[in-house]
Structure formats: structure tokens, C-alpha cells
Amino acid sequence: MNRYLLSAGALVLGTGSAFAHVTFETQEAAVGSTYKAVLRVPHGCDGKATTAVRVQIPEGVISVKPMPKPGWTLQVKKGKYEKSYQLHGQAVTSGVKEVDWSGGSLPDEFYEEFIFRATLAADLPAGQTLYFPVVQECDGVAERWIEIPASGQDEDSLESPAPGIKLVPRE
Amino acid sequence: MSAASLQRAVCTACKGASRLAAGLLAAIMLLAAIAAPNQAFAHAALVTADPADGAVLGQSPAHFSLTFSEPASPLVLTLVRPDGTAVPLTSFRLNGQTVEIDNSQMLGSGTHVLSWRVISADGHPVGGSVLFSIGAPSAAPAVSEAVDLDLRSAIWVAKVFLYAGLFLGVGGAFAIAWLAQGGRTGRRFVIAAILCGLAAAPLSLGLQGLDALGAPLTRLAQPGVWQAGLATSFGWTALIAVVALGLGLLSLVGPRGGAKLFALAGLTGVGAALAASGHASAAEPQWLTRPMVFLHGAGIAFWAGALAPLGLAIRRKPAEAAAFLRRFSHTILPVVAVLAATGIVLAIIQVQAPAALLGTAYGRLLLVKLALLFFLFTLAATNRWKLTRPAEAGETEVQRRLVRSIGIEMLIVLAIFGVAAGWRFTPPPRALAIAAAQPASIHIHTPKAMADLSITPGHVGPVAASMIIMTGDFGPLDASQVTLVLSKPDSGIEPIKRAAIKPGDGTWRVDDLVIPVPGRWTVRLDILVSDFEIVKIEAPIDIRP
Numbered sequence: 001m002n003r004y005l006l007s008a009g010a011l012v013l014g015t016g017s018a019f020a021h022v023t024f025e026t027q028e029a030a031v032g033s034t035y036k037a038v039l040r041v042p043h044g045c046d047g048k049a050t051t052a053v054r055v056q057i058p059e060g061v062i063s064v065k066p067m068p069k070p071g072w073t074l075q076v077k078k079g080k081y082e083k084s085y086q087l088h089g090q091a092v093t094s095g096v097k098e099v100d101w102s103g104g105s106l107p108d109e110f111y112e113e114f115i116f117r118a119t120l121a122a123d124l125p126a127g128q129t130l131y132f133p134v135v136q137e138c139d140g141v142a143e144r145w146i147e148i149p150a151s152g153q154d155e156d157s158l159e160s161p162a163p164g165i166k167l168v169p170r171e
Numbered sequence: 172m173s174a175a176s177l178q179r180a181v182c183t184a185c186k187g188a189s190r191l192a193a194g195l196l197a198a199i200m201l202l203a204a205i206a207a208p209n210q211a212f213a214h215a216a217l218v219t220a221d222p223a224d225g226a227v228l229g230q231s232p233a234h235f236s237l238t239f240s241e242p243a244s245p246l247v248l249t250l251v252r253p254d255g256t257a258v259p260l261t262s263f264r265l266n267g268q269t270v271e272i273d274n275s276q277m278l279g280s281g282t283h284v285l286s287w288r289v290i291s292a293d294g295h296p297v298g299g300s301v302l303f304s305i306g307a308p309s310a311a312p313a314v315s316e317a318v319d320l321d322l323r324s325a326i327w328v329a330k331v332f333l334y335a336g337l338f339l340g341v342g343g344a345f346a347i348a349w350l351a352q353g354g355r356t357g358r359r360f361v362i363a364a365i366l367c368g369l370a371a372a373p374l375s376l377g378l379q380g381l382d383a384l385g386a387p388l389t390r391l392a393q394p395g396v397w398q399a400g401l402a403t404s405f406g407w408t409a410l411i412a413v414v415a416l417g418l419g420l421l422s423l424v425g426p427r428g429g430a431k432l433f434a435l436a437g438l439t440g441v442g443a444a445l446a447a448s449g450h451a452s453a454a455e456p457q458w459l460t461r462p463m464v465f466l467h468g469a470g471i472a473f474w475a476g477a478l479a480p481l482g483l484a485i486r487r488k489p490a491e492a493a494a495f496l497r498r499f500s501h502t503i504l505p506v507v508a509v510l511a512a513t514g515i516v517l518a519i520i521q522v523q524a525p526a527a528l529l530g531t532a533y534g535r536l537l538l539v540k541l542a543l544l545f546f547l548f549t550l551a552a553t554n555r556w557k558l559t560r561p562a563e564a565g566e567t568e569v570q571r572r573l574v575r576s577i578g579i580e581m582l583i584v585l586a587i588f589g590v591a592a593g594w595r596f597t598p599p600p601r602a603l604a605i606a607a608a609q610p611a612s613i614h615i616h617t618p619k620a621m622a623d624l625s626i627t628p629g630h631v632g633p634v635a636a637s638m639i640i641m642t643g644d645f646g647p648l649d650a651s652q653v654t655l656v657l658s659k660p661d662s663g664i665e666p667i668k669r670a671a672i673k674p675g676d677g678t679w680r681v682d683d684l685v686i687p688v689p690g691r692w693t694v695r696l697d698i699l700v701s702d703f704e705i706v707k708i709e710a711p712i713d714i715r716p
Contacts, residue, residue, distance in 0.1 A: 056703040133703035146703050
């Protein structure tokens with residue numbers, strides 16, 4: 001709850017000053033393939049050092065394995081998928097739903113990358129964009145990269161868009 | 172001003188009494204013309220309309236709804252199509268403060284006008300219109316909201332005659348029965364005043380019906396007009412007034428034994444008739460205002476009613492009049508005290524802020540009335556403390572002056588009636604303040620979330636916003652954050668962004684908000700549904716100047 005209050009403060013003071021968004025290095029991936037996600041964090045929240053990065057894993061992204069980062073505590077939250085997926089001939093019904101790197105300190109003037117590897121389910125819709133909402137926490141404030149454009153809405157019009165990858169058909 | 176110079180002033184006035192009267196009447200007419208506002212101000216203010224004013228709809232709506240600041244019943248609802256043809260809307264329901272209207276016809280594209288006229292608790296009709304467009308806006312059809320000056324004049328004249336009937340007629344009957352005690356001088360004058368009132372009361376009802384329906388004078392003969400008039404709270408005033416006038420007449424021409432009783436009942440009726448409708452009676456708190464109006468009305472009848480019989484009695488039968496004069500001068504002081512006290516209380520309730528005395532038509536009429544009252548009180552005080560005793564003693568020169576002075580008092584009283592009748596067209600500052608304080612409200616409905624948002628007061632300046640957030644299907648939505656964003660792209664003002672707080676009553680609030688300019692703003696709510704999910708909904712909202 002405290003965090004919500006703090007991040008409420010962040011929304012008041014903060015947003016609108018995003019010079020650069022949180023994005024993925026590779027912005028295109030084929031469905032049914034393994035994807036190495038490199039999340040680029042270009043700045044802190046309003047000049048404050050980043051202390052945590054939390055990524056929500058969307059439905060259809062399975063077998064998630066985050067890369068540990070020295071100086072940061074790595075945690076995952078697991079849960080049930082909405083449906084069952086086939087992975088190497090086996091049915092998978094649950095797995096990682098959220099990845100948290102926390103306890104670190106990334107000053108505003110430095111750049112950092114947060115990495116995880118995942119499998120994109122074969123039945124994800126090719127041609128669409130898959131969004132990974134990210135909450136970037138700093139000391140007492142937060143930036144929420146969680147906006148997903150409505151159908152027909154221009155992504156550029158969003159203040160804090162969630163990073164996404166364009167899904168392409170399987171090769 | 173010394174007593175001597177006061178007397179000189181009074182006597183100068185005596186000589187020019189007829190000129191003074193003509194001047195006063197002209198001044199009243201002029202003031203009434205200046206004070207009459209050009210449009211009906213809201214007593215029951217329109218709070219929300221669906222479709223909203225200025226809305227552009229994709230398709231023809233199946234129904235309309237109008238929500239007011241207090242319960243109001245529709246008198247006339249009309250839909251004006253883009254080609255200017257008007258269609259009456261007759262199928263509607265009252266749901267609390269909301270009027271729900273069915274629309275059975277398919278509306279073509281273009282701008283339509285939903286014109287409404289409703290009546291609220293004070294018995295005064297108000298009207299307005301809502302413009303909306305199907306497809307895309309077109310040139311708005313012309314809707315006449317012009318003031319019917321003929322009707323207004325007729326209402327004003329009828330009202331003055333009704334006042335004359337109630338105050339001079341019924342009040343006069345009371346004076347003859349209780350103060351003259353056997354003297355019958357002035358009886359003819361009083362009967363004439365009562366007959367005036369008896370003609371004016373039903374006529375006022377028909378005129379009220381015309382005003383209620385926004386119909387011209389030529390439709391006065393139609394029964395629907397009279398029904399509409401009767402259905403307003405003024406219907407009660409007219410009915411009670413007729414009974415009071417009848418009782419007054421009965422006390423004069425009926426059996427002598429019942430004269431006092433009939434006259435007293437008539438005087439009570441005068442107070443009741445005035446308390447039944449009008450601005451002052453409709454004001455809150457009702458337990459205070461209605462008795463105050465009652466006492467004020469009865470007090471006026473007592474005082475004004477006694478003037479004509481008294482003056483005539485002194486002129487014609489000075490010997491008999493002495494007892495009349497004595498009784499009147501003994502009772503008038505407490506009556507005037509009650510009049511002044513009730514008048515002051517009602518004025519404070521209605522005007523609220525001293526600035527409204529000059530700033531509103533209602534306040535200006537009150538100032539005119541106060542000026543006339545000052546005149547009246549000066550004359551009355553002179554009569555009471557300088558002239559009454561020698562007149563009672565039989566000094567004929569003083570008696571003549573007293574009669575002239577009473578004559579001028581009568582003229583001033585008539586002028587005051589004229590001013591008071593002008594209030595019929597001016598909403599009191601109290602009602603204006605209520606209308607100004609009304610919030611601007613909108614309902615935003617999207618599949619993901621919806622919100623009821625009110626900005627209070629709905630005009631520029633410091634405001635507070637209150638929001639109720641729900642899911643798209645009216646379920647509870649326990650948001651973790653709500654941010655209000657107000658923008659006005661055409662004004663060059665950067666979006667105003669404020670985090671809302673949760674006071675704990677299920678709403679979200681933003682206090683300390685200042686809206687700098689009036690007009691159409693875009694309001695957006697950023698609702699953080701969960702840690703990773705945000706819903707943004709937006710809609711236009713109209714902020715009054």
C-alpha cells in the first residue's frame with residue numbers, strides 16, 4: 001500500500017518527462033521461438049536512481065529464465081497460465097508471471113540492461129505486438145511503463161508505453 | 172433634518188401629490204423594464220443532459236434524459252429538427268430529479284435542439300435547450316427564446332391588481348370591521364378593491380399558465396393553459412386569494428354579527444395566499460420562510476388596508492374617526508415591527524451577500540422598495556407622532572394635512588406593490604447562488620471502466636472534483652491510483668494533472684484544483700487497476716464562466 005502511495009506521488013510529480021522509454025533491444029521475434037529479452041533502462045525516475053525493475057510476463061510467454069545481476073536481488077512470481085502450452089512435447093500449465101530485480105541502485109546518469117530468456121508459444125498471433133508491462137521503481141517514486149495502445153491507437157501518443165515486441169510468423 | 176423642515180418637505184410633496192404619483196409610477200415602470208432579465212434564469216438548474224449539450228452522436232438516440240438540481244416537472248418538451256420543424260415530446264417519466272424522455276422517431280443527421288421548459292417548487296417556470304448532433308454538426312435550427320413582453324406586462328398588471336385586492340380590499344375590510352367598529356366610511360372603496368382582486372386572481376392564474384407553457388396571450392382561452400396554471404404552486408395562491416377576497420367581501424356585505432370573524436379569516440387568508448408560492452416562500456429553511464411570508468403579508472394588509480378607510484373617515488366624519496384613528500395608531504407600532512422584522516429576515520435569506528443588492532435585478536428592486544419604504548416610514552412617523560394627537564383633538568387644519576399625507580402614503584404603497592410584483596421576473600440572489608454552485612457532471616462509460624465525475628462548483632475558479640469509479644458493467648473497481656487530467660487544447664494551457672485521494676467513502680477526490688478558463692475541457696481519468704494495468708478514460712466537460 002505504501003508503495004502505491006509513493007508511486008501515486010510519482011505520477012503527480014513525474015511523468016511527461018520521459019526522454020526515452022524503457023524498450024527491448026530486439027523488437028521483433030518469431031512465434032514458437034526462444035527469445036532473449038534485453039530490457040534497456042535509459043534513466044531513472046526524474047533524476048532518481050532506479051532501485052527495482054519489475055516485468056510482467058504476458059500470457060503465451062513460457063519457460064521464462066531471468067539472468068541474475070550482481071548487486072540486485074532476483075525474484076520471480078509464479079502462477080497458473082490461462083491455458084496449457086506444449087513445450088518439447090510436454091504440457092505446461094504454470095510458470096513465471098513476473099520477474100523482479102530489486103535492491104540495486106542504478107544512478108540516473110547510467111544505463112543498464114536487464115535480461116531474461118523466454119519461449120514464445122507457437123499459437124501467439126503473428127503480426128501483432130506483445131507487450132510486457134514494466135514498473136521501474138526508484139527511491140520513493142516509480143515510472144510505470146504499462147500503457148498498451150487500444151486498437152487503432154498510435155503507440156507514440158502514449159506517455160508511458162509498455163515495451164513490446166512485434167510477433168512474426170514462424171520460419 | 173429638523174421636524175419643521177420635514178413638515179415643509181411633506182407639504183411641498185402634498186402640493187405636488189399628483190405629479191409625484193405620476194413620477195413614481197413612471198419610475199416603477201422604467202425600473203421594471205430595466206430589471207426584467209432577458210432570459211429565464213434557472214431556479215431548478217439543469218445539471219446533466221443526455222445527450223450532453225454539444226454532443227455528436229453516431230446514431231439516433233432512443234431516449235433523452237434531463238437531470239435538474241431539484242425535482243422539476245416538465246411543461247413543454249420539444250425536439251427541433253435540423254430543418255427547423257418542431258416535434259413535441261409527450262412520452263416522459265419523472266424519476267427523482269431526472270426527466271426521462273422517450274424518442275420514438277429516427278433522427279436524421281444534423282444538429283437537433285432539445286428544448287425544455289419545466290416548473291420547480293417556487294412555481295416559476297424555467298426553460299432552456301440542449302443542442303446535439305447526429306453524425307456531424309450542422310447549422311443549429313433557430314429556436315425562439317424571446318421574452319414575451321405583452322405577457323410579462325399582463326402578468327405584472329394582474330399581480331398589482333391582485334395585491335390591491337388582497338391588501339387594500341381584504342385589509343380594508345379588516346380595518347372597517349375591527350378598527351372602525353361600526354363606521355362604514357370607505358366601504359365602497361374597499362369593495363371596489365376586492366372586486367379588482369377577484370377579477371385579477373383568476374386572470375393571474377391563466378397568465379401563469381401561459382407563462383408556464385411559453386404560450387402567447389392569444390391562447391389564454393384554451394383550457395390546457397388554465398390547467399397548467401393551476402398545476403403550479405401559484406394555483407394555491409390564486410385559490411386561497413379568491414377565498415380570502417370572498418371572506419373580505421362577506422364581512423362587508425354579510426350579516427353584521429359575523430363581520431369581525433370573516434374579516435379576520437380574510438386577513439389570515441391574505442398571509443396564506445402569499446405564503447403558498449413565490450421566491451420567498453420557496454426559499455429554505457421552509458419552517459422559517461413560509462411563516463415569515465405569512466406574517467409579512469398579513470401585516471401589509473393590516474397597515475395598507477387601514478389607510479383608505481381611515482383617510483376617508485377623517486375627511487368625511489372627523490368626529491367618528493377619532494376612535495378609529497386612536498385604535499389604528501395604538502396597534503400599528505407592533506405591526507410595523509413585525510413587518511420590518513419579517514422583511515429583514517426574508518431579505519437576508521434571499522439576497523445573502525450585500526454585493527447582490529447592486530449586482531442583481533432582484534437586489535436593485537429591493538433597493539427601490541427600501542427607498543420607497545423610507546419615504547413611507549417618514550410620512551407614517553410624522554403622522555403618528557406629530558399629527559395624530561392634534562387630529563384626535565379635532566384640529567381641522569391638522570386633520571386635512573393628515574388626510575393628504577395618508578393619500579400620499581396610499582400612492583407609495585401602490586408603488587411598493589408595483590415593485591414587489593416586479594420580483595415575479597427576477598430570481599433572487601439565493602437562487603442564482605444555488606444555480607452557480609451546481610456542479611458540472613459527466614458520466615464516462617467505456618467497456619473497461621466507467622466513472623461519474625462532478626466538478627463543484629461547475630464554473631471557473633477554485634473547484635473540487637469527486638469521482639466514483641466502476642467497472643464497465645457497473646461492478647466495483649478497487650483502483651490503486653486515480654489521476655485526473657484536465658486539458659483544453661484550444662486554450663494553450665498545459666494539461667492540469669492531479670493525483671486523486673481516497674477519502675474512504677468509496678469516492679476519489681481532487682481538492683485545491685483551479686480551473687482558469689471557461690468552456691469545453693477534456694477530462695481524463697488514469698485509473699491504475701492493478702500494478703501493471705492502467706485504464707485511461709476521457710470525455711468532454713463544460714465549465715461555466
